[in-house]
Amino acid sequence: MRPFIEKLNLEERNSFYARTHSTPYFEVPWHQHTEMEIILFKEGYGSAFIGNYVGDFQKGDIFLLGPDLSHTFQKANKELFASAVVIHFQENFWGKGFISLPECKSIKELFEASLHGLKIAGSAKPQLYDIVHNLENTSGLLRIIHLAKCLHLMEENKEYEMLSSHELKEFNSHNKERIDTIYQYTIEHFFEPITLDKVASIASMSVPAFCNYFKKSTRKTYIEFLTNVRIDNACKLLADTEKCITDICYSSGFNTLANFNRQFHKLKQYTPSHYRKMFRNSSVIF
Numbered sequence: 001m002r003p004f005i006e007k008l009n010l011e012e013r014n015s016f017y018a019r020t021h022s023t024p025y026f027e028v029p030w031h032q033h034t035e036m037e038i039i040l041f042k043e044g045y046g047s048a049f050i051g052n053y054v055g056d057f058q059k060g061d062i063f064l065l066g067p068d069l070s071h072t073f074q075k076a077n078k079e080l081f082a083s084a085v086v087i088h089f090q091e092n093f094w095g096k097g098f099i100s101l102p103e104c105k106s107i108k109e110l111f112e113a114s115l116h117g118l119k120i121a122g123s124a125k126p127q128l129y130d131i132v133h134n135l136e137n138t139s140g141l142l143r144i145i146h147l148a149k150c151l152h153l154m155e156e157n158k159e160y161e162m163l164s165s166h167e168l169k170e171f172n173s174h175n176k177e178r179i180d181t182i183y184q185y186t187i188e189h190f191f192e193p194i195t196l197d198k199v200a201s202i203a204s205m206s207v208p209a210f211c212n213y214f215k216k217s218t219r220k221t222y223i224e225f226l227t228n229v230r231i232d233n234a235c236k237l238l239a240d241t242e243k244c245i246t247d248i249c250y251s252s253g254f255n256t257l258a259n260f261n262r263q264f265h266k267l268k269q270y271t272p273s274h275y276r277k278m279f280r281n282s283s284v285i286f
Contacts, residue, residue, distance in 0.1 A: 016089035016147065018136040023075075026082040030072045030184045035088035036114060037065040038150060039073075040132040044082025046075040047232050049187060050117035051164025052179075052218040054228040056235070062128055064154060066114035067091065069164070070180050072187065076236040085132055087147070094144060110155040113162060122159025165219040178203050179217055190229045191253045196222065230254060231267050238276045245272045 017035070020042070021028075030049065045058035050071040057063075057073055065071055067090075075082050091099060091111055099108055120128060131146050131153075138146055154160065185202055186194070199222060200210035214222045234252040237243055243251070249260035249272075264272050 014143070015093045016087065016143070018085070018087045018138075018143070020083060020085050020136060022083040023081050026073075026084060027075070028072060030070060030180065030187060032068050032070040032180075033088065034067050035090055036067055036111070037063075038087040038132060039063050039065070040085040040129060041073075042083040042085060042133070044075055044080055044084075046073060046080070046082070046236065047229075048073055048163075049183065049229075052183075052220065052225060053117060053163035053165070054225070054232050055119075055163065056232065060125075060129065062120040062125065062132065064110075064114045064118040064120065064160070066111065066117070068176075069115060069117055070176075070183065071117065074187070076240050080240075085136060087132065087135060089147065094148075106155040107151055110151060113160075116165070117163035118154070118160040119163060120154060120160050122157050124153040124157040124159065128153050175217065179214075182214070182222075186226055186229055190226060190233065191251060193255070194226060194253070226253075227263050228267065231264055234260070234264065234272065235268070235275065238272055239279045245276075248272070 022043075026044070039062070041057055041059055041061045043059055045056065048055045048057045048063070048071075050063070050065065051069055073082075073084075098104060099111070128150055131150050135143065135146050135150075182199055182203055185199065196207050196211065200207045203210050203213070205213060211222065214225075218225065230253045234248050237248045237252065238245075241248075245260075246257055249257050252260070254260040254263070261271060264270075264275070268275055270278065
């Protein structure tokens with residue numbers, strides 16, 4: 001199953017897209033698009049799947065995603081309300097020669113880094129929040145100036161986390177489609193028993209060939225990727241529900257409590273019960 005290819009329609013008066021997406025229009029499956037994306041989360045929290053990265057998103061987070069980088073943001077639960085400002089723009093929306101100007105060297109480097117997906121942090125984040133939040137209501141030349149200012153703040157501070165461990169430009173279209181199919185299957189079935197035989201068959205490969213291919217493509221084993229997805233789901237359940245840890249273990253796809261506790265501690269440096277206590281005491285999403 002290939003990722004959904006999102007095609008965006010621009011109004012004639014605008015050179016790029018900026019709009020708030022709220023539940024139920026927030027919910028978008030594993031997808032990609034040729035445009036770059038800035039996304040600012042105004043409400044909600046859940047799991048972020050970007051390339052081969054598995055992590056969290058919460059209110060106030062800002063991401064910069066490069067073109068053709070497959071991704072999806074899944075709410076922690078179906079009943080949760082989520083809202084985000086989404087900005088899509090082509091790398092050359094301000095003219096083909098602009099990005100090649102000497103003054104834009106650092107912006108070009110930012111665009112290259114965005115092929116991994118970037119999560120913005122640091123001192124520029126509050127100012128970025130205000131600009132991105134208001135951009136959809138800005139018109140005329142100020143739209144371009146404000147978008148350029150967003151990119152300037154990102155590249156000037158360089159306070160961001162690079163997420164996916166591979167650049168999609170390294171893959172040919174056949175390899176990318178195969179990886180996307182594996183990711184999509186994992187996102188949809190992580191709570192079920194998943195064997196290497198099963199995912200290898202989905203990839204139309206033998207198990208040894210698949211294991212070698214996945215590790216070479218993503219720089220992690222498939223089991224490591226699957227475990228990340230399952231632990232991330234467990235974190236949401238620990239934070240957002242009263243389910244007992246045993247139920248969370250099995251509903252996240254683990255078949256023994258001992259393995260769940262071991263893998264959770266390995267990735268989060270806490271036991272599940274300690275993680276829940278920390279969350280309840282601080283009211284912070286980890």
